[in-house]
Amino acid sequence: MAGALPRASARAAGAAAGRHAAAPDGDATGAVRRRAGGDRPRGGRDVHLVGAARGAPAGGPGRADGRAGGGAALGRGPNGRNRYGGDRVNKLLVLDVVGLTPRLLEHTPNLRAIAGEGWQAALGTVLPAVTCSVQSTFLTGAMxxxxxxxxxxxxxxxxxxxxxxxxxxxxxQGEKVWDVARQVRPGYTVANVCWWYAMGADTDWTVTPRPIYHADGRKSPDCYTRPPALHDELTRSLGAFPLFQYWGPTASIKSSEWIVQATRKLMPQADLTLAYVPHLDYDLQRFGPHSPQAVAAARDVDRVLAPLLTDARDQGVTVVALSEYGIGPASRPVHVNRALRQAGLLDVYTQAGMEYLDPWASRAFAVADHQVAHVYVKDPADLDAVRELCQALPGVDLVLDKEAQREFGLDHERSGELVLVADLGAWFTYYYWLHDDRAPDFARGVEIHRKPGYDPAELFLDPADPRVKLRAGANLAKKKLGLRYAMNVVPLDGQWVRGTHGRLPDDPADGPVLLCSDPSTARDQLAATDVRDLMLELAELSTPARNR
Structure with missing residues (x-):
């Protein structure tokens, strides 16, 4: 591969298009889709949802009987669009079940039932196989x-x-699926429940995590909604958005439960409903994808989804469930920024005895993101030296310069001069300090917006600190008293992380998957870039998506 310095480049390059085939799972438990306006599911099969109450109400705001109705936030979107524009619409629910793989489907009978009525396909992903990049490809059809x-x-x-x-x-950048849909049907309506880049999107209903940042430094759970009235309707019936169960040491099934219930309230109104279900991201990174905890997490998320899938069946909504990536085992943190600092390429500045990365002054630094790291090199004269240093790091599989990035569809001006891809089982830390007593105070907290890289250690209460739970409890007491506090409970050691993702999958059984309840659109595999067209096809707003 021109411009790349790989250890396993042939394997990774062959996976660049993300087209890993997987045999469809034939162990299905029934049907989950009823044709809009029809009397029975396509294919004429009976419906069986494990753990779901048949006929469970959607529970929309503004109706005492639990059905979605004419509340101020739910009657029309903020642009006043009529749902149907006079014609019947083939309604669609797209569930992003993070980390779902063909292997985990064994433990998810309700999700398997989607494929039982329709079909299952191996789904390609993109590099980097991380949430924001893959979701953007799904919605735009672009790399x-x-x-x-x-x-x-x-x-x-x-x-x-x-x-x-x-x-x-x-x-x-680029046209989103709703932009294309409205070229065909101007009144097409969309609800987005927690897919990323939600703020400012031209969707009719939006729900996304948005903490309250108080003037005294405290952070309280909350969400952002459009229209604004939707906020109070949801929090009145569901409670505050469970931010501290959405990410961090206490992340749990509660966040997915809240998201699913919010989705049930919005789906009756929208033509396209997008919902992001994050639960598998937690214990698979904490304990690994083949752990007993991973199996339990898969069963939990399947149980939580059951009422929503029942609603979709009863309302004649086509269901697509897909994943952005599969999570693989992790055992080797790679400290690329420390290596750059030791080579004199990365600079820091110091305040109150704490070191902060100085990107203005650094000749090279990395933005670590799971198994991919963008390395920004200020002076082209340093490029060869930085490339050689990165290539020599244990745990680095690929070093992609701008020419090699083109082969992976990653050659954008926002990308680093070099992009690193980790070996199987390895992942990149953001750590740049050489001694823990010089780490910034935010390093020991859940600070996703302050850290100059992704930190999966935020999923842990420091296992090496025997007093960590006592300190966490004391900090919670301060919070309840309205006092300022710092939840400094996160470990500074990546050794505890057991699951990771970002590189292209090495085994299709551990890669992403797509399930669809409409058998008329069946295919064996799709690229991530085909998902937008599939949505339009299922909504009967375009020609069939490519079968790759």
Whole structure:
């Protein structure tokens, strides 16, 4: 591969298109889709949803009987669009079940039932196989080189700052699925429940995590909604968005339960409903994808989804369930920024005895993102030296320069001068300090917007600290008293992480998967870039998507 310095380049290059085939899972438990306006599911099969109460109400706001009705936030979208425009619409629910793989489907009978009525396909992903990049490809049908989302974050060259987990939809370049749909049907309505880049998107209903940042430094759970009235309707019936169960040491099934219930309230109104279900991201990274905890997590998320799938069946909604990536075993953290610092290429500045990465002054630094790291090199004269240093790091599989990035669809101006891909089982830390007593205070907390890279250690209460739970309890007491506190409970050692993702999958059984309840659109495999067209095809708004 021109421009790449791989250890296993032939294998990875062969996976670049993300077209890994997997045999459909034939162990299905029934049907989950009823044709809109029809009397029975396509294929004439009976429906059986494990753990689901048949006929369970959707529970929409504004109706005492639990059905979605004419509440101010749910009658029409913020643009006043009529749902149908006079014609019947083939309604669609797209569930992003993070980390779902063909192997995990064995433990998810309700999700398997989607394929039992319709079909299952191996789903390609993109490099990097991380949430923001893959979701953007699903919604635009484009590679990162075109939509510009080169990771969960990157170095904003015009600002001189590293930002992860930005929210504004204008960062995503290109036409989204709803833009294309409205060219055919101007009144087409969309609800987005927690897919990323939600703020500023031209969707009719939006729900996305948005904490309250108090003036005294405290952070409280909350969400952002459009229209604004939807906020109070949801929190009144569901409670506050469970932010601390959405990410961090206490992340749990509660966040997915809240998201599913919010989706049940919005789906009756929208033509297209997008829902992000994050639960598998937690214990698979904490304990590994082949652990007993991973099996339990798969069963839990399947149980939580059951009422929503019942609603979809009863309302004649076509269901697509897909995943962005599969999570593989992790055992080797790779400290690329420390290596760059030891080579004199990365600079820091110090305040109150704490070291902070200085991207303005650094000749090279990495934005670590799971198994991919963007390395930004200020002076082209340093490029060869940085490339050789990165190639020599244990745990690095590929070093992609701009020419090699083209082969992976990652050659965008936001990408680093070099992109590193980790070996199987390895992943990149963001750590840049050489001694833990010099780490910034945010390193020991859940600070996704302050850290210059992704930190999966945020999923843990420091296992090496015997007093960590006592300190966490004391901090919670301070919070309840309205006092300032720092939840400094996160370990500074990546050794505890047992699951990771980001590289292209090595085994289709552990890669992403797509399930669809409409048998008329069946195929064996799809590229991630085909998902947008599949949505349009299922909505009967375009020609059939390509079968790859």
């Amino acid at each position: 990162p080189r075109d939509h510009g989302i080169v990771g969960n974050g990157w170095y904003f060259r015009d600002l001189g700052e590293i930002f992860l987990w930005r929210q504004h939809n204008r960062l995503v």
